[in-house]
Amino acid sequence: MNAALLISTALASVSANKLRASLTLLGIVIGVSSVIAMMAVGRGAQVSVTSRISDLGTDLITVSPGAEALRFAFFGGGGNSDVLSLADALALKDDVFAPDVRLVAPENSFSGSAIVGSENTFVNGVGVTAEYLEARNLSMEYGRNISNIDVENTSLVAVLGSEISETLFGQQNPVGATMKISEREFTIVGVMESQEGTIFNPDNSVLIPITTAHYRINNGKGLFDSIAVSSINVLARSENTVDDARLDISTVLRLRHELAADDEDDFLITTQQDTIETLEGTQGTFVILLGSIAGISLLVGGIGVMNIMLVSVTERTREIGIRRAVGAKRRDILFQFVTEAILMTFAGGILGVVTGWAIAYFGNGATVDGDIIETVIETHIAVIALGVSVAVGLFFGIYPAVRAASLNPIEALRHE
């Protein structure tokens, strides 16, 4: 039997029982469409995370205190010895020891309530220097940035994130107004532009001079140089010199912390590339997980096909006998049943691709629990899913078809 005849024969057999065929097909449709939709959601998440990080600039390097090993130690015994100080940050500005570093912006943190009249809101406080804004790729909407004179003077000045500003002052420009944090009265000198959608959203942050945060909010002691920082943001000279800058930072800090050659670092340097890789890794796992769940439903669909094909072989035993008697070879029967199975899964695959595509297309931008779902439809996923559905037909169709082909024609003819 040639291919065209095989397909038309299979088509006739499949369409002879339309309800059964469509129910069988449905399993494949669900499997394939969920693969397509899940992969689109997964890839969408991956792409959006990557683009958000890239918005920050790929020349950003973050240095934080504590050895990597200790950070994840079960009993958290890292201790206070692993501390980065303002002096460490200043040392990174050295053009001789750290020639590939362009900008250094240390920060520390505090938290508390900001109070304006009767309005009261919790804030993520960040103690910064003037360089912070540039390091984090932020910009001002109103007023001015924290200046280094503010830092020297431990001034009680603050820059607000856009959301905080709106919460406390509504649509008014708050520059010049005052607010209280930890019983201290701050003058608001500026408001940052909203960065909604970025990964380190500053809209809920309040920036104050790093010295003010240390001495006047956290009640820290000691000299200016010894102020502990929670992390240092460093910009490399260019995106291409990130690795050189990383080496500079390591050299300077190891020297300053007087580490021996075989001591581990007591600080952690993270480039944006590291962050992207880590997050992409996590997202990759997520995509694989989603894909596997969807793949399992495709597998279940395949088992459905096999089940129906086995029933069909039993029901059509006599037909098989007749075909054999009039000259069909074993392989004619084998091909016929395999073709029927593939026909069903292929049709299911096409419907599934269309359905999955539609779900991904119309689901793009939908909001679930306040999160915007982004979907990225990839043609190769659709092609693969279609290929897999054909393979599922082949795989699950072959056993019933072999059973059909190996029937003894005499017994098959006698079958009632």
Place this chain on the structure above:
Amino acid sequence: MTSTFPAIQLENVVREFHVGTHVVRALDSISLTIEHGEMVAIIGPSGSGKSTLMNTLGCLDQPTSGSFVLNGQDVSGLSDNQLAETRSRQLGFVFQSYNLLPRETALSNVELPLKYSGGYSGKDRRSAAKTALDRVGLSERYDHRPMQMSGGEQQRVGIARALVKNPELILADEPTGNLDTKSSAEVIEMLRSLNEEDGKTIVVVTHDTEVAEAMNRIIAFRDGRIVEDRSVDQPTPTSASVDSSKQ
């Protein structure tokens, strides 16, 4: 189509079946020759081995030992595929229960053997199937499905299907078993005409003595052996020599 070989030549054919620990000899050293253009009835009680003989002649089954030469070709050693090809090329089957595909039309049922033998376009298949249906007098029934036809008509579709590839040999297994007297007579008449006018060699397995007496030769089976082999004188003389001269 002229051949110096007999249509069928069996020599010491044995067919054994294993039933539990027993060995049943369904065919016990059968030797038999059927010439081209013969019209033979095979009779015998149930279990006499006539069905096994039919399966062997039909290349659906292989003898345990002995040789079966079909139209000059030794069939006993052939593979499954070669047997399928032999069935397709040399044989036409007619069954007691017609064995038509219920969802297909008469035309499509008759086309079936052509689908498994390559070299026919869709057009060729349809025209060959129509010719075969015309031959059995069903020109008005091309598009009818088996359920829409009488038993006699269904059996004639079965005969058309057996004819469509123009085989030398037609094997009919109880072709009238499910039919009333009138339809039986029609089917027998049809088989006779295929023998007399088209020169087909016809072998019919039957219980029905009337059917058997309508053939030119009767072979009786009992317990896997031939117990009687006689020719029948038909009222209208039919002669093998006339048939073979036509060929």
